Amino acid sequence: MRQIVLHMGVSLDGYIEGPHREIDWHVVDDELHQHMNDELGAMGAFLHGRVVYELMADYWPTADADPAAPAIIREFATIWRDKPKYVYSRTLQEAGWNSTIVRDVVPEEVAALKAEPGGDLVLGGAGLASAFLRHDLIDEFRTYVHPVLIGRGKPLFPVFDGRLPLQLLETRVFGNGVVRLRHRRVREAG
Template structure:
C-alpha cells in the first residue's frame, strides 16, 4: 500500500472533472526528477506494477503511437516471458485484453485487439471521445505531446521517480507554449515514487 496521504482536490478542480461532457483522455507517464521519460530508467517493483495494472483497469481503451504500441506488444503480449516475476502477470493480463487505438502513418496494419488511425489525429481522437464509454488512457512520448498541443488531454498524471539521469527524451518536449495545470491528486509509494494528477487550468476556469 502507498504510505503517504493524498491531497483533496480543490472545488474548482472537482468542478472541472464534473463538467467533462465527453469521455476523458488521461495521459500517464513515468518521469525522473530531471524530466526524462525513457521507460528504461525508472524504478520497477511489485507495488508500482500493481499500481500500473490498476490504472489500466480503470480505463476502457488505450491510445498509443507506433513506438509505444510496438514496445508494449513486444513486452506484454501473451503468452509472456516465463522468466518475468509472477507479480508482473496482472499487468500483462490486463493490457493484453484491452482494446487499443494505434496512431501511425507508417504501419500497414495492427492486431493485439487494436485498430489503426493513419491520419486526421485530432478528428479521430475527438470522435473517440464522443463515443460511449469511460476513460481513454494514453502514454509514451511523441503522441501525447501532440495531443497536449491540440488541447485534447483532460488529465495528466506524472509518476515521478526519485532519480536523476542527465539524458534521454524530455517530458512534453516541443510544446508551442506553456501548459498551466492544477494539482488534483497525489500518492506516494514506498520506493519514493510520487504520482501526481493534474487537470488543465483552462478546464478549471471554464
C-alpha cells in the same frame, strides 16, 4: 464523456528515456506495478504511438504464458492484450491484439472516440503526447516521477509556445520513492 489521460513515467529532470532509449532507471516494485494494473485496468482503451506499441507488443502479449511469471505480470499481460488499443502511426501496416491503426491525430476523431461509452482513454508516449498537446486534447496528466536524474535523453514534454494551466488534483508517494502527480487541464468556461 471520456477523458484523455496522459500516463507516463519520468525522471526527476524530465526525461522518459535515456539517450539510447534506456528505461532501466524506472523504479517499479510490486506496489507500483499493482497500482498501474489497477489504474490501467479501469481505462477504456490505450492510445499508443508506434514506438510504445512496438515496445509493449514485444513483451506483453505472451508475458502470462511463462509459468514462472509473477501474478502481477500475468495480470497486466491480460489487461494489455484484451484492452482496445488505438495505435497512431503513419508507417505501421498491421497491429494485433485488439488494435486499430490510426494515421493522424485529428481532433474531431478524438472527440468522437471520447464520446463513446466506456472508461477513460490512456495516452502513452512522448511523441504522441506532443501531437495531442498541439491540439490541446489532453484532459489529465498522471506523471510518475522516479527518484533519479539521468542528465539527458528524450524529454516528456516538447518545447512549445504558450502556457497550459493545470490544477493539482492529487499526489501519492510510493514506498520506492516514486511520486505520482495528477493534474487536470484548466479550461476557460464558455
